[in-house]
Amino acid sequence: MEQSSEESIRDLIRKRLASGQLRSTDGMIVNARIDNGACSACELEIEHGESATLGYLYRDSVYHGFHARCVVLWEEERRPGSSCHADHANQ
Numbered sequence: 034m035e036q037s038s039e040e041s042i043r044d045l046i047r048k049r050l051a052s053g054q055l056r057s058t059d060g061m062i063v064n065a066r067i068d069n070g071a072c073s074a075c076e077l078e079i080e081h082g083e084s085a086t087l088g089y090l091y092r093d094s095v096y097h098g099f100h101a102r103c104v105v106l107w108e109e110e111r112r113p114g115s116s117c118h119a120d121h122a123n124q
């Protein structure tokens with residue numbers, strides 16, 4: 034199986050941020066739950082061999098696990114400055 038391209042992962046992340054499946058706020062970084070299954074960003078299975086896997090735990094006990102590469106993309110996409118559209122700033 035081919036790896037997803039970075040652009041397609043970014044696209045997924047944007048859609049998931051828009052739909053609320055991914056959050057734009059920081060959770061608490063925790064040890065990844067390897068047996069938790071799929072990555073919250075790219076939806077691919079997180080293999081046991083992937084040592085650099087990160088988990089985020091939110092105040093309401095929601096857990097999201099990510100591949101290390103997907104965390105980087107998520108952090109870029111959730112920053113307002115990374116997109117081109119200019120919303121009305123309220124500050």
Ligand SMILES: [Zn+2]
Nearest residue numbers: 072075100103
């Ligand atoms: Zn992933």
